[in-house]
Amino acid sequence: MRNLTPFAKAFAVALGVSALLPGTRGEATPAAVAGDPEHGGALVEARCAACHGPDGNGGQATVPRLAGQDFVYLYRQLLAFKHGVRASPVMEAIASAMSERDMRDASAFLAGQARRGGQAGDAGLEAEGRTLFLQGSTDGRVPACAGCHDASQGWFAGGMRGMPGMRGAGGMPMMRMSGRNGPRLLGQRAAYVQQRLRSFAHGTPAAGPMSAVAASMSARQMRAVTAYIAAHP
Ligand code: HEC
Numbered sequence: 001m002r003n004l005t006p007f008a009k010a011f012a013v014a015l016g017v018s019a020l021l022p023g024t025r026g027e028a029t030p031a032a033v034a035g036d037p038e039h040g041g042a043l044v045e046a047r048c049a050a051c052h053g054p055d056g057n058g059g060q061a062t063v064p065r066l067a068g069q070d071f072v073y074l075y076r077q078l079l080a081f082k083h084g085v086r087a088s089p090v091m092e093a094i095a096s097a098m099s100e101r102d103m104r105d106a107s108a109f110l111a112g113q114a115r116r117g118g119q120a121g122d123a124g125l126e127a128e129g130r131t132l133f134l135q136g137s138t139d140g141r142v143p144a145c146a147g148c149h150d151a152s153q154g155w156f157a158g159g160m161r162g163m164p165g166m167r168g169a170g171g172m173p174m175m176r177m178s179g180r181n182g183p184r185l186l187g188q189r190a191a192y193v194q195q196r197l198r199s200f201a202h203g204t205p206a207a208g209p210m211s212a213v214a215a216s217m218s219a220r221q222m223r224a225v226t227a228y229i230a231a232h233p
């Protein structure tokens with residue numbers, strides 16, 4: 001991972017931002033943010049299924065799949081919507097009406113659902129995207145997505161755990177996601193991923209490692225990596 005050092009720095013910035021989110025600060029361990037998937041399932045059915053489907057796999061092209069997503073990531077995104085840290089008029093209204101317990105319960109249910117989907121498209125573009133995802137760009141500008149995402153694939157077993165900037169005050173591990181800090185990408189919808197990369201490249205949400213990652217990508221690289229991601233749940 002030749003060019004990760006600048007991204008390690010970006011991480012420290014990201015951590016500073018996420019530590020400001022109400023409700024996340026004192027909750028140091030995953031156990032402290034566990035949820036009740038049974039209640040979560042009923043809640044999703046009633047309030048989320050119209051857009052995300054009853055198991056988090058449904059929805060239109062720009063609606064993200066939530067099934068099988070990392071629990072802590074889901075929970076933190078809901079907090080971010082509620083507190084306006086991540087802009088989305090639709091999700092801000094929905095998250096604002098949820099208690100933190102509701103957020104944890106819905107997240108626990110969704111994290112436990114199997115992710116479906118994934119349609120093969122342009123094989124050449126996907127092959128290009130696969131190389132970018134696993135290895136980064138040959139000129140070293142774009143880092144491998146797999147360095148931070150979808151570590152369950154077992155590809156990046158060494159990990160970035162020991163990197164400087166990865167620990168918060170008191171040596172507490174701040175990144176509690178099951179992957180390498182980034183959410184699950186594989187199987188996510190192409191149009192949604194493209195939209196997120198474009199807004200990260202424009203600095204929204206501000207800071208965080210993804211602004212630098214997305215800003216380093218060409219439109220072609222975004223299309224390629226997105227095609228690979230969408231086709232491989
Ligand atoms: C009216 C449609 C609609 C409903 C209902 C809805 N969502 Fe969403 N949700 C969206 C859209 C659109 C986005 C993408 C927001 C964006 O990035 O612009 C989204 C994004 C999300 C994300 C971010 C996922 C990611 O990968 O970053 C989470 C988490 C989420 N929704 C959870 C929920 C939960 C839980 C409920 C029910 C309590 C719910 N949503 C109800 C439309 C909806």
Ligand code: HEC
Binds near residue numbers: 133143146149188
């Ligand atoms: C240095 C670590 C790192 C690298 C490398 C990285 N990401 Fe990320 N990515 C993150 C983190 C952390 C988040 C979560 C940001 C948040 O919490 O809002 C994220 C979020 C995302 C999201 C939003 C997912 C969603 O569900 O809305 C997308 C899309 C994404 N990354 C794509 C990529 C792609 C494509 C690459 C490779 C070209 C890549 N990332 C490389 C750390 C990284």
